[in-house]
Amino acid sequence: MTLAEILSSLFPQGHAVTVADGLVTGQGALDGKPLHVVGVDGDTPLGVEGALALAASVLDVVRAGDRSPILVAIDSDSQRMSRRDELLGLNECLAHLAKALLLADRLGHPTVGLIYGHSAAGAFIATALATRVLAALPGANPSVMDLPSVARVTKLPVEKLQEMAKSTPVFAPGLDNMVATGAVQVVLDPGQPLDAQIRGLIASLPTGDERDRLGEERGGRPVAREIAERVQRQAQGG
Secondary structure, eight states, X not given: OOHHHHHHHHOTTOBOOEEETTEEEEEEEETXXXXXXXXXXXXXXXXXXXXXXXXXXXXXXHHHXXXXXXXXXXXXXXXXXXXXXXXTTHHHHHHHXXXXXXXXHHTTOOEEEEEOSEXXXXXXXXXXXXXXXXXEOTTOEEESSXXXXXHHHHOOOHHHHHHHHXXXXXXXXXXXXXXXXXXXXXXXXTTXXXXXXXXXXXXXXXXXXXXXXXXXXXXXXXXXXXXHHHHHHHHTTO
């Protein structure tokens, strides 16, 4: 689905969501209540200016104090890989955006990610993965790192990584693997109205991050939850 199709299905009565230079901002009404939308469209790389602009939009929602939910719609490239952006502190700008989303959620604005196209690396982590739950539409293509990049980092042949990815979803990009690891909670049905599906997601949001539990149940990350709990106990002196 395109962003226009998503917004039409999500807000059948109309909306005030706009796209400028690949950045998505605005809001519509869901059951007569505001639903704020931020995100990236058109496979746009997320640079310093974009990360700061999206963070500012999220913080504006927080300042309004209405505790309305925030939908983060994503079809991005990775972060903008330019020397200029790196020198300007792109890593800190992406972290600022992620922290803005985490702050909004903690202060009562439920955050739901929706990936409908591509996203990768820092852009994916700072947007879609910084929400409390992440949904996807069929055809989405998320990845934290593609296999050629993993090969460069690990010095392992791409062919070996491809073989490992068949049995270890955490190694592999793609929607099916993100579902298996628990990163994507649910794949929505584009044949059904999205307003009802997003409404249901918001109504049933977990109180905390359940990605480790989902990854364990789905077999994509069988030991992550146990290890995380062990680290937490040790940090607390248990």
